[in-house]
Amino acid sequence: MELRHLRYFVAVAEELHFTRAAERLHMGQPPLSMQIRALEEELGVQLFERSQRRVRLTEAGQGFLLRARAILADTAAAAEEARRRARGELGQLRIGFTSSLPYTSTLPDLLYAYRQRYPEVELQLTESFTNEQLAALDKGTLDVGLVRYVGGPLPMGVSVREIGRDPLRLVLNAAHPLADQPALRFAELTGEPFITFPPGVGTGLPAILERLCRRAGFEPRIVQTAREATTQIGLVAAGLGLALLPAPLECVRIPRVRYLPIAEEEDAYFSLSVAVRRSGCGPAAQGFLELLDEVGVARGGNGLLL
Template sequence: MELRHLRYFVTIAEEQSFRRATTRLHISQSPLSRQMKDLEEEMGVELFEPAGRGIKLTAAGRAFAERARGILASVEAAVDEAKGIAEGRLGTAVIGFETGATFMGALSSLVAVFRRRIPRVGLQLVPMSSVEQWTALQQGTIAFGYGAYAPSDDALSYLEMTRDRLGLLVSREHRLSRLEKIRLRDLERERVLLQPRQLYPRLHADIITAARGKGITLHVTAEVADLEALLALVVVGDAVTFLAEKFSEAVPQPSSVWRPVEDLHINLSEFVTWRTADADAPVVRALIESAREVSPILQRAPSRKRSSPATKRRRRRRSKTSPRS
């Protein structure tokens, strides 16, 4: 039994006439009758019986018609779903993200824009470091990454989404909150908390290197993975920590303040990453377009227009005729 047998049978059942069914199916009556005869023989039941100048379904035929319609509808839905996934209209896109990225605004804005673009595609957010994202992209377990570092692998492409100055977060009761200017030497006797080195290896190295460049050894007392715990320890005055300015604005703490460190010139960037070979896949392309729409950096970047061939020729002529000094 094949799907075409079911389609033929359902059409005949709806038309109650082999002749009218042949018109809809664009098939002559003889092969259609033979196909239905083969179907009845395979099933071992009679599906039709004469009714005036047409036919009608037997009791077995009526029961089979109901099931056949359901089967054809399920097949049609399965085909539509497969096409929808292939075209990026359906399915689920998995995004890997750094745990602190959700507070920065760009990721949540990206998700909102993407949902507006393709509302029937679900999104699954999985926390993982940038390095873990790169591996997952190569393995195909995620479609997109949002992290603190840009990959150096040519197989992966990226866009810089945000860039924020790194500063110091301290309790409002801390002595450093009263200083007009904070320098690295002011931190020499302070207890410093950092986020885990395995999550932000370059940030650790940059902070430690910058301090050592000023002849200062920071007293890093702990690495705290949980951001709420990190903020709580700062608020009670137990320690200080380094934080991006936009992060402090996104998560306001009435008992803490953010201060720039004059001789610490470190910017924190966040990047979206995808596998270069997947750039034209509908879902990935929609994610890239959504990222471009919400990135403050990309929105500020001046647009570059390609010059027309005629314009280029005029420029070359001017450069040849202009006097040299």
């Protein structure tokens, strides 16, 4: 038995007329009659009572009609679901993001736009450091990563593309002698105590801090490390030292804290990049990347400007 036999049967059952059913199916009436007889022979039951005046369903035919309709409906639904999955309208999308993104409008705006366009895709969001996202992408447990990549080796199976840049800010205690300056040069910070992320957590900020300090002629004096940026800001408020953090974290308002721009430092920024698997993206991830580029164009420039 094939699906076409079910379609033939349903057409005749609904029309109760072989000629009209044949016209509906765009086929001749004799071949249709032959197909229905072949179906009855295969089933070993009579589905229709035929006479010169009318055609009607037998009791077996009535029961078979219910099943045939359900099978055809399920088949149509399965085909449509497959097409929608291929278009990225169904399925699951696993997105990683770094901890600073929720402090900007970028992540909420992007997720909102994606949810509006693809409301039936299940989103699985994971906040993690860049190196953790890259490893998850390489293992296939993440589909897209929004990472802070500052260079260096990548897993073989992962590619990264920059989509935006955040200026950096020096975070000072309000009582610091330099806290009232409009901007600061790193040369003014020789010997200052710094608070930063611990080594190996997967953020590039300690390397950027080291580079900017060395270019100003000194080595950074690290007095405290903390895994969370908000913890670092709190330690600045406590007077333990200075921190170097992305500008979006200026929205974290804690008493006794100032956020100052870096003067004449064109490369004092923190990149935002999108990371994906080199082997290719699934339909849901591809839809996310296309939307990400649309958002970037809408905001101007060549990517997301945070």
